[in-house]
Amino acid sequence: MDVRQLTYFLAVVETMNFGRAAEQLYIAQPSLSQAIGTLERELGVPLFHRVGRGVVLSDAGAQLIEPARQVVRDLEAAQAAARSARGLTRGRVELIAMPSPGMEPLSTLIRDFTAAHPAMTVTADAAFTPEDVVQAVKAGRAELGLLGAATPPHTGGLRVLPIEDQPLVLISPPEGDPPPDQRGREPGAEDATVAREALAGARLIVSKQGSLMRRLVDDVLTSGVDAQVVVEVEHRTSILPMVLAGVGHAVLPSSWTTLAQRSGARVRRLEPAVLLRIALVSRTGSLTPAAQAFVACVEDYLAGTGVAAGPGHR
Numbered sequence: 001m002d003v004r005q006l007t008y009f010l011a012v013v014e015t016m017n018f019g020r021a022a023e024q025l026y027i028a029q030p031s032l033s034q035a036i037g038t039l040e041r042e043l044g045v046p047l048f049h050r051v052g053r054g055v056v057l058s059d060a061g062a063q064l065i066e067p068a069r070q071v072v073r074d075l076e077a078a079q080a081a082a083r084s085a086r087g088l089t090r091g092r093v094e095l096i097a098m099p100s101p102g103m104e105p106l107s108t109l110i111r112d113f114t115a116a117h118p119a120m121t122v123t124a125d126a127a128f129t130p131e132d133v134v135q136a137v138k139a140g141r142a143e144l145g146l147l148g149a150a151t152p153p154h155t156g157g158l159r160v161l162p163i164e165d166q167p168l169v170l171i172s173p174p175e176g177d178p179p180p181d182q183r184g185r186e187p188g189a190e191d192a193t194v195a196r197e198a199l200a201g202a203r204l205i206v207s208k209q210g211s212l213m214r215r216l217v218d219d220v221l222t223s224g225v226d227a228q229v230v231v232e233v234e235h236r237t238s239i240l241p242m243v244l245a246g247v248g249h250a251v252l253p254s255s256w257t258t259l260a261q262r263s264g265a266r267v268r269r270l271e272p273a274v275l276l277r278i279a280l281v282s283r284t285g286s287l288t289p290a291a292q293a294f295v296a297c298v299e300d301y302l303a304g305t306g307v308a309a310g311p312g313h314r
Contacts, residue, residue: 003075005039006068008032009047013065017054069140076288091117091290096125096136097146099236101278104255105163105301106146113297120290128236129210134158137281143291148253148276150212161280161298166253168216168274170194173246174264192268196220203248205231205239212276213251240265 011021012032022029040047047061057065093113097106102124110122125142127133130153133145137158147153148166199220206217206229221227230248233239239250244263252260253276257267280298282291 001039001042003072005035006071008035009039009061009064010068010072012036012048012055013057013061016056019053066139073140073143073288091120091288091293093120093122093144093290093294094125094142095122095144095146095294096127096133096142098127098130098133098148100166100253100255100276101146101148101163102126103259104166105278109294109297109301112301113294116297117290117293120293122294134281137283140283143282143287144294145281146278147281148212148278150215150274150276152277152279155281157284158281159284161282161295163278163280163298163302165275165277166255168213168251168270168276169254169257169267170199170249170270171240171243171252171256171260172249172266172268173243174266175246193271194268195271196223197225199227199249200225202227203230204228205233205242205248205250207236207239208232208234211236212274213253216251216270216274 008021008025011025012018015021015024018032019029022032025032036047043060045060046058047064048055049058106124113122114120125136127136127145130147130149133147134153134155136142137145138156152160204217204227206214208214217229221229231242233242239252240256240260240263242248243250243260243265251270254269260267280295282295287295
């Protein structure tokens with residue numbers, strides 16, 4: 001068994017199709033099939049079951065995924081370290097992020113990171129729950145994960161670096177009468193706030209069940225406030241365009257504030273405050289030089305904002 005075979009195996013896992021995996025690897029399909037067959041004979045177990053034109057993982061194949069990813073990543077880390085010793089700076093950061101921290105602080109972090117390391121590449125995959133991020137990092141699909149949760153998630157031994165707390169805000173359409181401000185301030189003014197009770201009669205755009213923002217809206221509705229959910233969307237990136245189109249109001253983390261205000265929407269903090277706690281997670285083993293450099297960039301960001309790393313960071 002060698003790294004080439006494991007790389008081929010992971011390509012088939014990603015596509016669940018030998019033809020597409022061969023195209024991705026730029027090799028002939030018979031060569032890929034032969035390499036996987038050789039690996040299966042060496043291990044003494046089938047890794048895939050052929051079903052029609054596709055494949056499904058066997059139990060043994062499912063067990064091999066995480067060790068295979070770690071072996072490939074360890075080799076990449078060794079190669080990157082050797083290149084670094086020769087004065088080269090190329091590398092890739094494999095990161096997975098939830099939508100709201102994927103707005104901020106990720107945009108600022110990537111701006112700072114790519115400015116400091118212009119030859120580096122960042123790959124940012126998407127996840128929609130803290131559990132998705134944690135599982136992706138544990139399984140080796142990403143080295144680093146950026147998540148947001150109301151309380152620290154169960155990370156099962158991952159290294160955790162707290163970054164910032166984002167209060168939830170109400171984003172309202174550019175036109176129309178927004179829910180009244182608690183202190184008489186204009187929407188968008190500094191420190192403008194709105195009470196949850198003021199959402200009575202509001203038309204709301206929400207994400208699917210499971211997010212902190214949806215939980216707050218559900219709490220408001222169950223408390224007797226007569227608001228109306230008019231749209232429930234799968235992708236949170238669809239919410240702001242709908243607000244701007246006048247469909248309704250939305251509860252989102254403050255990471256959306258700058259983009260919303262630049263687009264003409266009106267933004268106010270909800271009171272009492274609810275916080276989305278943003279953190280970076282990684283495996284406790286050694287990271288590639290590229291991932292280490294990104295973590296250092298996060299630490300510089302924290303030093304610049306005056307936020308101290310919490311006890312979860314080691």
